[in-house]
Amino acid sequence: MITRKDPTAVARDKPPRGFWGEAWGRFRRMPLAMAALLFVCFLAVVALFAPAIAGTKPVVCRYKGSIYVPCLAYFNRDWEPVVFATDKFRGEYPQNLRDKDPESWAIWPLVFQDPYRAVRADEWPGLPANPTHENGRPNSRNLFGTNQEGIDVFAKMVHGTLVALLVGFVSMGIAATIGITLGAIAGYFGGVVDMAISRVTEVVMCIPTLILILALLAIVEKPTIWKMMAVLGFTGWTGISRLMRAEFLRLRSAEFVTAARALGAGPGRIIFRHVLPNALAPVVVPITFGIAAAILTESGLSFLGFGQPPPSASWGSLLNNARSNLQMWWLVFFPGTAIFLTVLAFNLIGEGLQKATDPRLREARK
Amino acid sequence: MIHYLLRRLALGLVTLLLITFLVYALIRAIPGTPLTAAVAQTDPSRRLNPADLERMNAAYGLDKPWYQAYFLWLSNVARGDLGRSISRKAPVTQLIGERIGPTLALSGSSLLLAWALAIPLGLYTAARSGKPDERAVNLVLYMLYSVPTFVAALALQITFSIWSEGKLWELPLFGMTSGEAHETTIAWLADVGWHSILPLACMTYGGLAWDARFINTNLQEVLRQDYIRTARAKGAGSFRVLGHHAFRNTLIPVVTLLGLSLPALLGGSVIIEQIFTWPGMGRLFFESLRERDYPTIMGLTLVFSLLTLAGQLLADILYALVDPRVSLE
Numbered sequence: 001m002i003t004r005k006d007p008t009a010v011a012r013d014k015p016p017r018g019f020w021g022e023a024w025g026r027f028r029r030m031p032l033a034m035a036a037l038l039f040v041c042f043l044a045v046v047a048l049f050a051p052a053i054a055g056t057k058p059v060v061c062r063y064k065g066s067i068y069v070p071c072l073a074y075f076n077r078d079w080e081p082v083v084f085a086t087d088k089f090r091g092e093y094p095q096n097l098r099d100k101d102p103e104s105w106a107i108w109p110l111v112f113q114d115p116y117r118a119v120r121a122d123e124w125p126g127l128p129a130n131p132t133h134e135n136g137r138p139n140s141r142n143l144f145g146t147n148q149e150g151i152d153v154f155a156k157m158v159h160g161t162l163v164a165l166l167v168g169f170v171s172m173g174i175a176a177t178i179g180i181t182l183g184a185i186a187g188y189f190g191g192v193v194d195m196a197i198s199r200v201t202e203v204v205m206c207i208p209t210l211i212l213i214l215a216l217l218a219i220v221e222k223p224t225i226w227k228m229m230a231v232l233g234f235t236g237w238t239g240i241s242r243l244m245r246a247e248f249l250r251l252r253s254a255e256f257v258t259a260a261r262a263l264g265a266g267p268g269r270i271i272f273r274h275v276l277p278n279a280l281a282p283v284v285v286p287i288t289f290g291i292a293a294a295i296l297t298e299s300g301l302s303f304l305g306f307g308q309p310p311p312s313a314s315w316g317s318l319l320n321n322a323r324s325n326l327q328m329w330w331l332v333f334f335p336g337t338a339i340f341l342t343v344l345a346f347n348l349i350g351e352g353l354q355k356a357t358d359p360r361l362r363e364a365r366k
Numbered sequence: 367m368i369h370y371l372l373r374r375l376a377l378g379l380v381t382l383l384l385i386t387f388l389v390y391a392l393i394r395a396i397p398g399t400p401l402t403a404a405v406a407q408t409d410p411s412r413r414l415n416p417a418d419l420e421r422m423n424a425a426y427g428l429d430k431p432w433y434q435a436y437f438l439w440l441s442n443v444a445r446g447d448l449g450r451s452i453s454r455k456a457p458v459t460q461l462i463g464e465r466i467g468p469t470l471a472l473s474g475s476s477l478l479l480a481w482a483l484a485i486p487l488g489l490y491t492a493a494r495s496g497k498p499d500e501r502a503v504n505l506v507l508y509m510l511y512s513v514p515t516f517v518a519a520l521a522l523q524i525t526f527s528i529w530s531e532g533k534l535w536e537l538p539l540f541g542m543t544s545g546e547a548h549e550t551t552i553a554w555l556a557d558v559g560w561h562s563i564l565p566l567a568c569m570t571y572g573g574l575a576w577d578a579r580f581i582n583t584n585l586q587e588v589l590r591q592d593y594i595r596t597a598r599a600k601g602a603g604s605f606r607v608l609g610h611h612a613f614r615n616t617l618i619p620v621v622t623l624l625g626l627s628l629p630a631l632l633g634g635s636v637i638i639e640q641i642f643t644w645p646g647m648g649r650l651f652f653e654s655l656r657e658r659d660y661p662t663i664m665g666l667t668l669v670f671s672l673l674t675l676a677g678q679l680l681a682d683i684l685y686a687l688v689d690p691r692v693s694l695e
Contacts, residue, residue, distance in 0.1 A: 203384045208670045210636050214655055215389065218396040296514050300637060303516045322520055323641075326528050326539075336517035344512035 019281070019357075026356040033352025036345040043342065047162035050074065054111040054155035056119065058093055061106035071109065074159065091117075094124055111152075113142070115159040116311040118150030138330050145330035147321045153334055159313040160335075164342060167229055167298040168291035174233025175294075176287050179240030184271050184279075186241070187248025198245070205238045213297070217306055225308050228301065232294050240283050240290070247279035281357045288350035292343045299339050315339050374682070378675045382668070387436060389667045393660060394432035400452035400658045401428070426452055439664060448668070449661035453654070458665040461650065466669070468542055469639070469646030472562065473631045476569040481624070484574050485613075488581025493608055495586060504579070511575040519568045519641045526564065537564055540643040565642040569635065573627060580623055584616040591615075617688045625681020632670055 017025065027033055051071035052059045059071045063083065070093065073080035089096045091114075097104045112124045121129035127141065129150070136146030136153075144153035186197035204212070216231045217223050223231075251257060252275065260274045301307050302316025303323070310317065315335040322331035401422055423429045427438055442449060448458040487503070494500035527539040538544065538561045548554035588594065589612055597611045636648030643649065647666055654662035 199381075199384070203381055203388065206381055206671055206674050207385050207389065207667075208632060208636075208674065211389065211651065211667060211670065212392075214652075215392040215396065218655060219392065221397055292512070300514065300516055304637065304640060319516060319520060326520070326524050329524050329528075332517065332520040332524060336514070336521065339517060340509075340513050343514065344509060347508070347512050 023281075023353070023356040027352050030352045030355065032348050033355075036348035036352070039341065039345045040349065043161050043165060043345075046158060047165050050159045050162055052109050054113050054115065054152070054158045055109040056091065056093065056112060056114040056123070058097070058106035058108055061093070061097065061104060063097060063104045064101050074115075075162075092123055111143070111154060113152035113155040115151065115155040115313045118146070119152070133325070134327055136328065136330075144334040145328070147318065147328070147331060148325065153318060153330060156313050156318060157315065157334060157338055160315045160318075160338075163225055163312075163314050164295050164299070164339075167225065167232065168295045168342075168346065170226075171229040171232035171236065171294040171298075172287055172290045174230065175236040175290060176240055176283070178233070179237035180244050180276070180283065182237070183241035183244025184248050184276065187245040188252050188267065188271050188275065190249070190252075194245070197241070201238050201241050204235070209235060213301070214306065217301070223306065223308060225312070225314070228298060228307065229294075232297060236290055236294065239286050243283050243286060244279060247282060248275060251275050251279055284357065285350050285354045288346055288353055292346035292350070295339065295346070296343055299335075374679055378679065381675065382671055383440075385671045386440070386664065386668060390436045390439065390660075390664060391432060393655075393658075393663050394435070396658060398658050399423070399428055400426070400660060439661075443668070448665040451654070451659050451662045453657040453659045454662070458661050461662060462647065462665055462669060465645060465647045465650045468644055469632075469635055469648060472565060472569060472638070472644060472646065473635050475562075476566055476573065477627070477631060479566065480570045480573040480577055483570075484577035484581060487574075487578040488585060489608055489613065491578065491582045492585035492589065492612075493604065495589075504582070507575040507578050510571050511579070513571070515568050515572060516637055516641060518571065519564070519638065522564050522567060523641075540641070542645055565638050565644055568641075569631070569638050573631065577620075577623070577627075581616060581620060584619050585612055588612045588615045618685065621684040621688050622681050625677045625679075625684065628673060628677030628680075632673060 046053065051057065051074040055071055055074060057070040057073055057080075059069070061068050061070060066083075068081045068083070070081060070084060084093075084096075087096070087100055093106070094108075097106055112127065113119055113130075118130040118132070119127065121127075130136070130142060130146045130152060132146065132150040133148050136142060136148075136150065138145040138153075142152050142154065144157060146152055147156075182197050182201070186194045212235050213231055216235070217228070220227045220231070248271075257270060257274060260270050265274070298307070299314065299316030299319065302312070302314040303319040305320055307314055307316060307320075315338055318331050318335040322328055326332075401419060420429070427435050430438070439449065448462070450457050451461055454461060487507070491500045491503055491507075523539055526535065526537040530536040542561050543554070543557050544561070548557060585608075594607060594611055597607050602611065632648075635644075635646060636651060638644065639646045639648035640652055647669065650662065651666045653659075654666065
């Protein structure tokens with residue numbers, strides 16, 4: 001976006017904002033990138049409050065004189081209060097709460113549907129059982145329809161948001177750590193170290209990614225979502241490493257590095273305190289694109305049936321359900337749109353960051 | 367030139383050795399062997415007794431540690447023998463030979479189609495830079511690039527096979543042919559072409575969007591150069607400026623991308639082949655991974671890596687061909 005600077009803004013004496021402040025100022029003026037950032041924030045909110053949006057466990061409830069938060073069990077099964085297990089609730093709260101403690105009260109999620117099982121008839125007073133197979137068209141009770149087993153697609157998608165975001169951020173976090181460290185070491189030390197690391201990078205780059213990922217997933221046998229993130233992280237660092245190496249090669253002979261060395265700084269201090277902050281800008285963009293790619297790969301693997309075994313809330317596993325019955329278009333449309341929008345958002349943010357941080361593009365726009 | 371080629375080939379050989387070594391170590395670390403994995407799928411009563419298992423393990427060289435087995439495999443490959451598939455009881459060369467045609471046909475035509483459409487689109491968007499129609503086209507391209515292939519594949523299958531049943535434009539859901547005998551080669555080709563429309567579309571749109579945007583960005587950079595202004599000033603028409611003066615100077619990064627898109631294309635074909643049950647190498651890879659068929663997996667890895675390295679080498683050679691400043695010496 002080309003915006004003319006407000007002349008009064010220049011006149012006012014502002015303290016210099018630094019590189020990232022400047023970049024943020026430019027990023028903020030790109031409507032598409034900002035919309036994408038807002039969308040990702042929205043996804044994060046949905047992911048965090050998923051158990052309060054859709055679930056069959058109360059958000060907060062009072063039972064036999066104490067207050068409980070049973071909905072946290074959706075994040076970690078061990079967080080389910082023990083009293084409900086000893087009182088044999090078996091995951092069905094509404095009826096049990098009323099029967100076993102008439103004094104109890106509960107605040108329920110917005111939508112009474114479970115992402116891991118089909119809701120039975122009258123589990124919630126007046127709510128019929130979820131339809132299965134082709135009868136599970138989107139309707140007022142199941143906004144996005146149900147899958148073959150009658151599990152609500154909306155609930156699955158709300159809970160799958162956390163999976164998608166976690167996969168993106170955690171696997172790219174692993175990849176960025178490996179890539180930045182290896183690239184920095186190769187670029188800073190050069191010589192034999194550089195040769196060895198560059199060769200390894202090249203080999204990992206040349207193995208077709210899918211072969212590498214599938215082989216690694218087969219080795220870990222039961223692939224949980226965390227193992228999947230590790231595998232994606234350990235295979236996705238090559239591009240970052242190469243960029244980082246190039247930046248370090250450029251910067252290691254810069255004057256400020258010589259100055260730091262003259263002051264007696266060791267290699268660790270020079271790499272992390274002096275060079276790294278200056279070399280970070282170019283890798284931020286591939287990291288953002290990498291998040292999109294990781295979300296894409298995870299849903300692709302779940303779609304092919306190589307993901308976490310059921311019950312899993314991954315968006316890709318819904319698409320996998322659709323494969324066995326293409327009549328159920330809602331199993332493609334809703335998760336497909338969600339994956340598409342998320343990937344698009346991260347790509348737009350990446351593009352915005354590129355425009356905001358690349359000095360070459362900035363010069364060109366003058 | 368020959369000196370450079372030899373050096374590159376030697377380097378490529380080292381990379382190939384490292385790749386195959388790594389992949390061999392990986393697949394031998396996967397739980398289950400070809401013998402146990404195949405039996406697990408059939409009924410348990412046919413499970414081999416321990417003595418037979420031992421005998422067959424020895425026959426296929428599975429009793430050796432993996433690094434010994436790797437060097438055995440390597441020495442066989444050096445003599446041109448990729449081994450025999452354990453689960454399919456056929457030579458690996460024959461299996462890959464059957465499957466390489468469909469894969470290359472699909473990815474090759476997808477590559478051609480993508481570039482044939484991307485170049486005019488890139489030129490068009492660069493020429494109309496800043497106008498509303500350019501922004502619309504660019505936005506559509508951008509969105510296309512973010513659509514996952516498997517979502518697009520399912521959406522196309524639903525639209526053109528399920529919902530169009532009985533209509534003129536109903537396309538086959540999967541497979542490469544309808545399975546009937548064809549009288550002439552032309553009829554067979556038409557059948558294959560009919561079956562390849564959906565997989566081809568799925569494989570092409572992403573690359574097309576990426577390539578068109580890539581050409582557009584490069585063209586815009588070139589269009590700011592002084593010699594473009596000179597060409598305009600001497601009175602060259604906008605078509606001539608774009609096609610003759612500008613586009614030729616964008617060829618260098620485009621050619622590099624061409625070589626580097628080969629591995630991505632092959633990787634993408636793995637998923638597409640699986641969805642449309644296209645009898646190519648990607649599908650064979652999936653099947654052999656499930657069957658733990660070591661010789662076939664290794665053969666396919668070799669072919670995939672060879673094609674990837676060949677793509678990179680091709681990119682470098684083309685690079686020298688289109689840019690007279692680059693010399694391979």
